[in-house]
Amino acid sequence: MKEVRIKFIEKIKRTPTVTSFRFSPNEKLDFIPGQFLQLIFDENNRKNKDLNKYLSFSCSPEKPYIEVTKRLSESEFSHKLINLAVGDEILAQAPLGDIVFYPEMKNIAFLIGGIGITPVISILEYICDKNLNTDGLVFYSNRREEDIAFREELDLLRRIGRNIKIFYTITDCVPKDNACVFGFIDKNLIEEKTSDLTKRIVFIYGPPGMVATMKGLCLDLGCKEENVHVENFIGY
Numbered sequence: 568m569k570e571v572r573i574k575f576i577e578k579i580k581r582t583p584t585v586t587s588f589r590f591s592p593n594e595k596l597d598f599i600p601g602q603f604l605q606l607i608f609d610e611n612n613r614k615n616k617d618l619n620k621y622l623s624f625s626c627s628p629e630k631p632y633i634e635v636t637k638r639l640s641e642s643e644f645s646h647k648l649i650n651l652a653v654g655d656e657i658l659a660q661a662p663l664g665d666i667v668f669y670p671e672m673k674n675i676a677f678l679i680g681g682i683g684i685t686p687v688i689s690i691l692e693y694i695c696d697k698n699l700n701t702d703g704l705v706f707y708s709n710r711r712e713e714d715i716a717f718r719e720e721l722d723l724l725r726r727i728g729r730n731i732k733i734f735y736t737i738t739d740c741v742p743k744d745n746a747c748v749f750g751f752i753d754k755n756l757i758e759e760k761t762s763d764l765t766k767r768i769v770f771i772y773g774p775p776g777m778v779a780t781m782k783g784l785c786l787d788l789g790c791k792e793e794n795v796h797v798e799n800f801i802g803y
């Protein structure tokens with residue numbers, strides 16, 4: 568882990584409430600897909616949790632930039648991010664976290680809600696960049712179709728990744744798009760789409776409530792606890 572100054576390059580709006588921020592690091596920043604960094608706006612008080620926050624990498628380590636993606640709120644941290652000007656430098660501490668993907672993991676699945684998709688993008692991009700033949704299933708739940716972050720990128724990664732399947736679920740209204748299923752990620756949906764969840768490494772990232780529910784579901788479905796890897800996005 569090290570501290571690196573990173574230079575803001577651009578922002579990309581993903582949904583009405585989710586935006587990605589791209590940076591160029593002043594020196595090479597290695598990380599493993601699935602890891603996160605800490606963005607430090609208050610360098611004088613490292614314990615300031617309001618201004619120094621954790622965000623997952625939302626790009627492959629193979630990219631020439633680093634990207635993080637934030638569900639924006641009215642917090643001071645969100646405002647500081649949104650108000651970055653091209654060329655502004657901030658401090659980042661990275662890499663952090665051990666809920667990561669390795670190429671040896673041949674069969675994987677993701678049970679994801681909302682903003683938990685960020686490390687999944689890093690992993691899927693990496694699988695495509697490295698041309699791995701990983702067999703991956705992504706169950707990705709959102710309230711409304713317009714809340715699906717990275718929809719275009721996911722559909723593209725699904726086309727490039729030979730063995731990547733993505734199932735979108737919408738919980739708050741019947742989706743117009745027939746690529747999306749109405750309802751929550753539950754036992755019925757998983758059993759309808761796959762018969763081998765218990766043979767996969769399952770990754771669950773996101774807000775703690777969602778993570779706990781999805782982990783319970785995996786254990787109910789017979790997954791071994793050691794095969795279920797969870798990362799709580801504490802702070803939601």
Ligand SMILES: Cc1cc2nc3c(=O)[nH]c(=O)nc-3n(C[C@H](O)[C@H](O)[C@H](O)COP(=O)(O)OP(=O)(O)OC[C@H]3O[C@@H](n4cnc5c(N)ncnc54)[C@H](O)[C@@H]3O)c2cc1C
Nearest residue numbers: 616620621622623636637638640642644685800801802803
């Ligand atoms: C490993 C990890 C990865 C994450 N990845 C992402 C990501 O990719 N994208 C993303 O949007 N968010 C991610 N988060 C969450 C992120 O760090 C922020 O906590 C979250 O985005 C809310 O920040 P805010 O400024 O919008 O909300 P705020 O308005 O500051 O906080 C929302 C609520 O959470 C509480 N809270 C804030 N910080 C903490 C804390 N450290 N501990 C306990 N309670 C707290 C506040 O009191 C408030 O009630 C991640 C968190 C972790 C730990």
